[in-house]
Amino acid sequence: MTKSTVWIVLSLFIICLISAGLLSKVYTLTRARIELIQNEKTQLNLAKVSDDTTSTQTGTVDTIMLSCLCRVLPTSKSYIEIIKDTLWIVNDERNQKIGIVFKIAPQGYGGPIPIWVGLGTDTIIQKIFIEADELKETPGLGTQVVESSFQEQFTKRAVNELKLSQDTKGIQAITGATISSRAVVNGIRDNIKRYKKYLISDTLPKAP
Amino acid sequence: MVTNLLLIFIAAFIVNNILLMRYIGLCPFFGVSTSFSTAFGMSSAVLFVMLLSTWVTWILYHFVLIPLDLVFLRTAVFILVIAALVQFVEMFLKKNFKPLYSAMGIYLPLITTNCAILAVTFLVIDYKYSLLQSTIFSIGTALGFGLVIILFSAIRERLEFAPISRSFKGYPIAFIAASLVALAFLGFVGLFGLTL
Amino acid sequence: MITKQKTNRWKYLTQGIILENPILILMIGLCPTLATSTNANNALGMGIAASFVLICSNIVISAIRKFVPDSVRIPIFIIVISTFVTTVDYIMQAYTPSLHKVLGVFIPLIVVNCIILGRAEAFAYKHNIIDSFLDGLGKALGFTLIIVLMGIIREYFSKGAIFGMIIGPKALISNPMLFMIFPPGGFLLIGIFKAIINKFILNKEVVE
């Protein structure tokens, strides 16, 4: 190996080392804050889908300002995370289970569509929430799936009503985005079946 | 399963065309699309390198970066791998496929700085596609890139002889022509329910 | 002798803004310009991010230019630039999450942004640190100036607002020109800008 090729390989190696070191330093510094923001968002979404008005206590979700980082939790609820970042059990202040919340990401064609689903103990969907800004889309262009009118259709729906249809019985698909709306409906229905077992058993189940 | 793949292909090929709808890869687009042969050479080189780099980066991401929780290295590793890949491809072609190299070779160094290649590797990760889906996606994007760049090179060859005022000759008229073509591509939004 | 030195240094700075403006004259760095200038805030965000990376990478590259072997200089430049880009990426994720969401895939794309690699290759690799810093600053200002200008125009026509403040006439707000947000608007705007610049440069040449 002539001297010049040694130097070529060495210089590449040194630059990689320095940049890797720097990057890991930056990552560890900013990771704390990013996680903080991430938790903040999950709490907000959890609250959004589980404001179970039919629950015994009257606590309603008060507004949560994302920008101010003080964690104003909904008055009564506590969330126990079962599966990291996908499933939470919702308990009221007397630690009675009143429902579950799970997050799914069915495959739309503009990329995965992140949906939060709040399910009451009576397997009736309380609310769903589609995170608009999570969608990896060209900046500035919204997609129709995010419109609140589409999300409202899911409130107070039983599992068997979850199918695309023209009449008000089922869910009306959005014109122009049939593929994405079908992905949302199927995604929710399949995952409800998967997470249903957490509703029934009172004791805290082991993570699957 | 197959319709799913087909729809990903069409979305990448026409509906979300990487050049006209996502604005990625414009630098070589205006530089190379002056004549058909250069445009064809460039798009075949892009297809070849985009496919290879999507595979390499996808495997690297899912089997090295995620298990070791080094996701923050994503940008650096990807671009380094692509630069090295282009270097190997160039040397390999120069040695074994001389005619192919002389047709496509001159564009290879250009490709390292081509935003489209890196963009595809990132989009494939963000969309959480499987390896097969990302292959289809990258083929679709590369063909979309080729389609637009060849289509546009024909337009620009005609523009050479059109009577255009002096200050609009060259790049300005090319941009305006590109905006009209982009307008036409906008018509594809909503095809088969594929939104942007 | 020093004054001559100072003048051409000053020239490096001012050249970047009008005479050798990266977007309009050198025609490089078009991808982020068109993509993120849908409104003024995004444009400003991208402008600052790209400028930070451009200036820092210019300084570092001109600092280490003596140790870089010529045959492997492109990969080394790329590693240096990608280090800065990742730092910007994670700082943005920590402190300005909303802007980071909107800019999305275009932040990592700064690595292959033709301005930065172009300036590194053409200028920083051959000049000393102060000159490359000034050149980087000039190019960054030129880039940010144009991208913010486009952001303002596109936002004004599509939302009748600038930096979010609604100032447009009623008619514009009731039926905004959405054409400007979509890709065709961006291409058209750059085409017109380039024509105006040609007009100045062309008759300047004739005068000479």
Added chain:
Amino acid sequence: MSIFLKSILIFGGLGLGLGILLAFINRKLAIAKNIQLEKIIEALPGSNCGACGFSSCEVYAENIADEKISIDSCLPGGKEVAHAIGEIIGKEAKLREDQIAVLVCQGGRKECSERFIYDGGTDCRQAYILHGGNKSCVFGCVGFGHCALVCPFGAIRIGENHLPIIDEKQCTGCGICVKECPKMTLKLIPRTKLVHLGCVSKDKGNTVRNVCSVGCFSCSICIKACPYDALKMENNLPLMDFSKCTDCGICVYRCPTNSFNDRANARPYAMISSLCNGCGECVKVCQFDAIEGKINERHKIIIAKCIGCGECFKICPVKAVKMAGALGHQRAA
């Protein structure tokens, strides 16, 4: 700091691996990078004009390195490049004459009328699509300047008479304009050749006559007049055999419609010295009766009529004739 360690290991390892792989492959795949190739590429002008028939200078250099092709087909480079390459690869450069492009049509807007009014695309190839252009002479140059556009050396510009004017100093004879011209009214001739026909019309005599005032209507006077029979009629045009032609210029001046183009700026004239014994041979030979005098008396040349063709100079048995003025046939410039 496990993250710090892990990232250093992975990224550093990747960098090292790629570096080693790069160096290794660089050597294994290194084609014989012969220094000769580098030197040849440097010697070539590098304008990638394609005159040598290859897409770029580099490809041409590779062919030279593999001795596949004669080393002087780089026309723009001409003699110096050929010599330089010759030294590099040690082979004597077989010189092809230096060439220059000339227009073989003199029918501008004044000489040749237009068949129809045309205001379409301002490029010869577009005008050519429409019945071969709007000039009444079907073979003539339409003069929209495509040759000026494609000339890589900027040697051609369109004169006010709507015909291309070729600047001989700039023109390197690369032949691109000849290839590109849709009407084939440009031709490559050796740079030293002074006289060439200025018409390409293959029409019959009378059609040419009522279409263009300077067109050759194949009267074949020049063929008879040429002392070296370098001309012979071929589909209504006098074809010139460059090897026989001595650029004497007789055909230029004998042609009734001066269809011949004479690139010499100035022509010499003959002078008869006192040695003349009045034999009268020169009078028989001179086609422009520019010599007068009685038998056995010293003859005299009428300078106005003499075109400097040099026939009397050649025929004079006593070498009494001298050529003066433009130093023989060389151009004055």
